[in-house]
Amino acid sequence: MDDVAISVKHISKSFKLPYEKNTSLKKAVINFGSNKGYEMQHVLKGISFDIKKGEFFGIVGRNGSGKSTLLKLLAGIYTPNAGHIQTYGTLTPFIELGVGFNPELTGRENVFLNGALLGFSRKEMETKYDDIVEFAELSRFMDQKLKNYSSGMQVRLAFSIAIRAQSDVLILDEVLAVGDEAFQQKCIDIFEKYKSEKKTVVLVTHDMGTVRRFCSRAMLIQGGEMVAIGEPNEVASKYSKLNMEKIVGDMESDVYDKKTNDIKVTLSNLKNKELKEFSVGETLCVEVSWPNSYTDVKNIGIAIIKNSGEYVFGANTFKKSIDLSSSSVKYDVSLSLGPGKYYISVGLFNNDPSTNTHILGKGPSFIITPGVDYSQGGLCRLEHSWKNSK
Amino acid sequence: MIMNVKNLLSHKNKALLRELIITDFKLRYQGSALGYMWSLFRPLFLFGILLFVFGFMLKVGSTMPHYKEYLLLGIVFWSFFAEATNNGLRAIVDRGDLIRKINFPKFIVVVSGTVSALINFGISLVVVFIFMLFSGIELRSVALLLPILVVELYIFSLAISFLLSALYVKYRDISYVWELLMQAAFYATPILYPLSLVKDKSLLLSKLLLLNPMAQIIQDARYILITPKTDTLIGLTHNWLLVLVPVSLVILVIIYATYYFRKNSKTFAEDI
Numbered sequence: 211m212d213d214v215a216i217s218v219k220h221i222s223k224s225f226k227l228p229y230e231k232n233t234s235l236k237k238a239v240i241n242f243g244s245n246k247g248y249e250m251q252h253v254l255k256g257i258s259f260d261i262k263k264g265e266f267f268g269i270v271g272r273n274g275s276g277k278s279t280l281l282k283l284l285a286g287i288y289t290p291n292a293g294h295i296q297t298y299g300t301l302t303p304f305i306e307l308g309v310g311f312n313p314e315l316t317g318r319e320n321v322f323l324n325g326a327l328l329g330f331s332r333k334e335m336e337t338k339y340d341d342i343v344e345f346a347e348l349s350r351f352m353d354q355k356l357k358n359y360s361s362g363m364q365v366r367l368a369f370s371i372a373i374r375a376q377s378d379v380l381i382l383d384e385v386l387a388v389g390d391e392a393f394q395q396k397c398i399d400i401f402e403k404y405k406s407e408k409k410t411v412v413l414v415t416h417d418m419g420t421v422r423r424f425c426s427r428a429m430l431i432q433g434g435e436m437v438a439i440g441e442p443n444e445v446a447s448k449y450s451k452l453n454m455e456k457i458v459g460d461m462e463s464d465v466y467d468k469k470t471n472d473i474k475v476t477l478s479n480l481k482n483k484e485l486k487e488f489s490v491g492e493t494l495c496v497e498v499s500w501p502n503s504y505t506d507v508k509n510i511g512i513a514i515i516k517n518s519g520e521y522v523f524g525a526n527t528f529k530k531s532i533d534l535s536s537s538s539v540k541y542d543v544s545l546s547l548g549p550g551k552y553y554i555s556v557g558l559f560n561n562d563p564s565t566n567t568h569i570l571g572k573g574p575s576f577i578i579t580p581g582v583d584y585s586q587g588g589l590c591r592l593e594h595s596w597k598n599s600k
Numbered sequence: 601m602i603m604n605v606k607n608l609l610s611h612k613n614k615a616l617l618r619e620l621i622i623t624d625f626k627l628r629y630q631g632s633a634l635g636y637m638w639s640l641f642r643p644l645f646l647f648g649i650l651l652f653v654f655g656f657m658l659k660v661g662s663t664m665p666h667y668k669e670y671l672l673l674g675i676v677f678w679s680f681f682a683e684a685t686n687n688g689l690r691a692i693v694d695r696g697d698l699i700r701k702i703n704f705p706k707f708i709v710v711v712s713g714t715v716s717a718l719i720n721f722g723i724s725l726v727v728v729f730i731f732m733l734f735s736g737i738e739l740r741s742v743a744l745l746l747p748i749l750v751v752e753l754y755i756f757s758l759a760i761s762f763l764l765s766a767l768y769v770k771y772r773d774i775s776y777v778w779e780l781l782m783q784a785a786f787y788a789t790p791i792l793y794p795l796s797l798v799k800d801k802s803l804l805l806s807k808l809l810l811l812n813p814m815a816q817i818i819q820d821a822r823y824i825l826i827t828p829k830t831d832t833l834i835g836l837t838h839n840w841l842l843v844l845v846p847v848s849l850v851i852l853v854i855i856y857a858t859y860y861f862r863k864n865s866k867t868f869a870e871d872i
Contacts, residue, residue: 225870236773282869286703289866309701314627326619327702331611 214298215379215410216261216284221293223254223279253279255434256293261379263298264408266401268421268428268442270449272456276434278383281305281414285381299378299410302328306383308368313357317348317367320356324371338374346370365393373400379410418446450549450580454487473556473570474499480542486576490591494545494576498556499538504568507534509559512541517551517575526559546591549580613705620712625719639720640727643679647672650792664794669731670826674791676728677818680721681757682782687713688761689768689775696872706865710765714758732825742824749824752850753817759854762861769864769871789815795831807836816846 228248253276261267271277282288283295285303310327311320321342325335343349346366348359356364401424404411415421421428421442428445430438430452438448478484478495488494496512511526523543532539554573586594629635651671654660661667691713692699692706699706732739768774789812790798798806809815810833823830834843864871 287700287869303702305701310698312623312627314630315623319623319626323619323623326612326616327698327704329612329616329704331615332618333611335615 213262213264214260215263215265216298216301216412217296218260218284219258219294219296220256221254221258221280221283221290221295222252222256223276223283223288223290224250224252227251253434254283254290257431257434257436258293259429259436259439261410261412263378263410266405266409266411266413266424266426268425268445269412269414269431270416270418270421270428270445271431272449272452275431277414277431280431281381281383281412284412297379300329301379301381302372302375302377303381304372304383305381307372308364311356311364311368314355316355317352317359320367321352321371324368328371328375330375342367342370342374345373362393369393369396379412380404381412383414418449421446447580454549454577454579472501472504473558473568473573475554475556475570475573477554477574477576486574488545488576488578490545490547490549490578490580492545494543496541496543496554497538498541500558500568502537504537504558506560506567507537507558508561510534510539511557511559512543513555513557514543514547514552515555517553522547522552524555526557528559545578546593547578548587548589548591549578551575551577608705608707613708616704617708617712617715620709621715621719624712624716628716640723643675643724644727646679647675650675654792660793660797663796665827665829666735666737667794669728669735669737670794670822670830671792672731673728673822673826674789674818676721676724677753677821678786678789678791678814679724680717680753681814683720684714684717684754684757685760685764685778685782687717688758689764689778691761692765692868693768693772693872699869699872703869706868707762707861710761710861711758714754714761717757718754728825737826740824740828745824746821749817749821752813752847755854756813756817756850759850759857762857763853766861766864766868769868785812785814788812789818790831791818795819799831799836803836806831807833807842810836811842811845811849813846813850 226248227250257280269277269280279288281303282305283290284297285301285305287303287305308320308324310323312323315323318339321339322332322335325338326332330338343352346363346369348363348367351359351363359367401411401420405424405426413420413425425442427440428442429436430445430449432452437452438445476484476497477486478497479488480493480495482495498510498512500507509526509528510532511524513524514522516522525541525543527534527539553575554570556570556573558568560567625636629638632638634641651668655667655671661671664670688710691709695709698704764774764778788809790809795806795809798809810819810831816833819830819832823832823835833846834840837843
């Protein structure tokens, strides 16, 4: 057991969610003895794992999966209802940077206050102080009140204290989510440093890129249970898959209503099977039909739009000698795109290709699922080849 | 988990306590011209009013030698108790933001609240000694017992603070309840009237009043510092067993308060 930094055994955590909290005596008296005042929310359901010394351990999960609760349990902020957490060595959590910062105190005073809260003695802080100030590049401002700092300066100071924490185990929560690009780069440099120094780090994040890049092991939790643990790439792609499943679920309730629009669109694969999920590189077959009453249709355009709104690719039949008299058309496209959610948009034109006569702004959606090929990634899949340089 | 004293006063905890007290000290009178002097003015102002009303108008203190200093000492002791418990009551809830984000020994914020009050108490005591110097009160050797009374006062205030701070997390009405209780207790404790006034009406009642630890502490302090004419529990009852009652109460309260606070502190982060 010498190489274990944190050992977590069967921990469960649930919260009482009162319908109306008994924060006054009157309510406590009225509701006395009645158990109907709350419902139990089981956030974590018996999770066990070990984090070894020198590991960069990632915890991933969707919002509400229980990962923040797990983090707070590891940090000792919450106490588990059942199970046991054993930490070997000192532990410093950063659920948030600059905990306890007070705007009315000077930068110097805040450094010592924050350090004391993180569990460092005055002496330890005095030896770190010069380093902290230098790293934050704030030596001129240390005797100014914190309220006169810009938010960037405050983050820099807080971060400098954080990285000077010489604990055996560091717990980080989405620290990367704040700050500008230069600051994020600083974080990445620090992560690199921790990784090369073999420091024990527990990181909770949404960013699969960070997990793949830094973590030596990762864990995925879903609905308060551990779904996967092990190799970061596998865990990251499982997480992406979980996300996709959620998106597919959401698609059932999409805005596209077949009944109210006269332009009909169906999506299928080459085998003529109607589908909503495609993999990278697969061919998408789109069939569009419209009412016979649209007599002036001379040109049709089909666009693929990413769910976030980017216009990915569009093509139309202008000068393509396609017969549109049957009021329908088929369109095949190879999906050389990265994983994500997309939708189809259709426009019908007369002889003038600049103005459409009929439009289906948001047609049916589809998703491209991530494959298991780790040799490529990005927004799209470009044709490429590798050669030996000689 | 056994709470051992060595752990309680570790370097880390001392550092945190120190920083919290310094922060509190610096922030309390932030931007006010007189600053820390205000914490002296408050008890002195109350003293002035009470002295005027009860000393000159109603003359309740005419039977008591050095009534002025007698009154001031009582007010200084009471003010400490009121301030410490009021700080203690709010200590946990006021630091809710912190408690939800980082794990640290919760008792430290309660202690830091009472220590801030203790600093004010120390300054006020100096003022009391200055008054005594000018009024020609002779210091007797029993005055050396003062530290024992101060320790008892502090432990009692700390115990009440632990209890109130944990209760306040669950029931926000506690702050109002405590305010009312303190108003009643101010008059139930012989602070502005000499106990002899009660004694003349009912000896039993005066004995009962003295079983309250605050009354016992204040009367004993007056006895050793101001005048031996002060009525104390031992002076009235001549029963050493009864003398143990207020002290036992203090011990019982600190034991229960520590137990209750420790039991509930585990869920402060989610209850606040």
